[in-house]
Amino acid sequence: MRPAHRTVWSLLAFAALTLATGQLRALVAALRDRRVVGAMAATGALVSANWVLFIYAVSVGRVLDASLGYFSEPFTAAQAVSFACIWTGLAVFSADAALRASAARGRDRC
Known part of the structure; x- marks a missing residue:
């Protein structure tokens, strides 16, 4: 129940920003439109599902796999270059980890 305070603080911050910006x-008007409320509900459900899956992945030790999903869709040329650098780094890191694990297994057999 303790993390619920984040929801309350988020609601208060949202209310303050809404009032401060005159929105x-x-x-x-948006809350009176059923289509907008439905879209917001669907979006909220998708974000919730995303976090549940991410937390599950972390809890079963699949942090790297879960994190890769956040880098899988470049939108601009700069993001595409960044994306390529990330994947190259991950490939080098993974290959190095696999080689080290293989070498460690080889030493354990002797």
């Missing part, structure tokens, strides 16, 4: 009328 209260737009928010009320």
